[in-house]
Amino acid sequence: MLPEHLPHYPSPAKLNLDLRIIGRLPNGYHALESIFTLIDLCDELSIQPRDDGQIILHTPTQGVEPEHDLTVRAAKLLRQHSGSLKCGADIWLNKKIPMGGGLGGGSSNAATVLLVLNHLWDCRLNQQQLIDLGVKLGADVPFFIFGRTAFARGVGEILQDFDIPQQYYVLLRPDEHVATPRIFAHPNLPRNSPSNPQPTWANMQPLRNDMQDVVLQDYPQVQAAFQTLAQYGEPRMTGSGACLFLSCATPEQAQAIQFRLPENWQTWCIQSVAQHPLFSILSNR
Numbered sequence: 001m002l003p004e005h006l007p008h009y010p011s012p013a014k015l016n017l018d019l020r021i022i023g024r025l026p027n028g029y030h031a032l033e034s035i036f037t038l039i040d041l042c043d044e045l046s047i048q049p050r051d052d053g054q055i056i057l058h059t060p061t062q063g064v065e066p067e068h069d070l071t072v073r074a075a076k077l078l079r080q081h082s083g084s085l086k087c088g089a090d091i092w093l094n095k096k097i098p099m100g101g102g103l104g105g106g107s108s109n110a111a112t113v114l115l116v117l118n119h120l121w122d123c124r125l126n127q128q129q130l131i132d133l134g135v136k137l138g139a140d141v142p143f144f145i146f147g148r149t150a151f152a153r154g155v156g157e158i159l160q161d162f163d164i165p166q167q168y169y170v171l172l173r174p175d176e177h178v179a180t181p182r183i184f185a186h187p188n189l190p191r192n193s194p195s196n197p198q199p200t201w202a203n204m205q206p207l208r209n210d211m212q213d214v215v216l217q218d219y220p221q222v223q224a225a226f227q228t229l230a231q232y233g234e235p236r237m238t239g240s241g242a243c244l245f246l247s248c249a250t251p252e253q254a255q256a257i258q259f260r261l262p263e264n265w266q267t268w269c270i271q272s273v274a275q276h277p278l279f280s281i282l283s284n285r
Ligand SMILES: C[C@](O)(CO)[C@H](O)COP(=O)(O)OP(=O)(O)OC[C@H]1O[C@@H](n2ccc(N)nc2=O)[C@H](O)[C@@H]1O
Pocket: 016, 019, 028, 029, 030, 031, 032, 034, 102, 138, 139, 140, 154, 155, 156, 180, 181, 184, 239, 240
């Protein structure tokens, strides 16, 4: 699907290991505090610069108009800051991350495009400048540019390093699409969790997701998947759902649980990844 002669750039998914809503911002958005980690479920992109200013996506994503695709929007946004309208790109995307599941795939694709084209077009924007651009595309984009396990504040753009134990997860995709705006607008959504000024893994226990209860109430398929996973531990939802995950101490434990899950759900055994896999690729070029 991607051209074989070009590099394949990774674009990993994320999990919100914990997500609390601590209030609302003046613009109506919700102020969050969240532990984000990268996982080893990745989309892949090939990106080749062109010198005629055109940005062409050769692999349109089903259900997304090419000009609305976050890869194209990211490239156009960076082009405005490149100082040259000649900057163009051919883009190929191989999607493996389910869309709209709370795994941040589209945001990750946008971050990979920003990081790679910043390099290929020699724009020389620093990480903070890329984060400031990225947040215009989506609240999860800054985390993927930060590229390490993080504690996030604001809408997700204020990031600090955060230590977590290495963990393995069973990830399950319920057969349901949850619309993020609908959950943020839900009348029963809790919006008053206390802020944690000095978060640590220990003082965040027990981990939770403030969006989870309203999603479980309103989406029977997510509730059914949750009950099934709950036979094996304490599942949680990532982002605004619908994907659910269960922490496991070893990969063998994750595989044993996955083996017992009904086949009607798409499932993965995954692990957290300490650093964005793109960083070592770009620093070697
Ligand atoms: C749930 C998370 O995935 C956690 O990482 C993110 O906060 C989602 O952020 P996002 O991808 O930017 O979400 P979008 O799908 O673009 O947001 C849709 C709508 O949700 C609402 N929204 C989003 C983020 C936020 N912090 N507060 C909000 O109230 C806004 O009305 C926004 O217009």
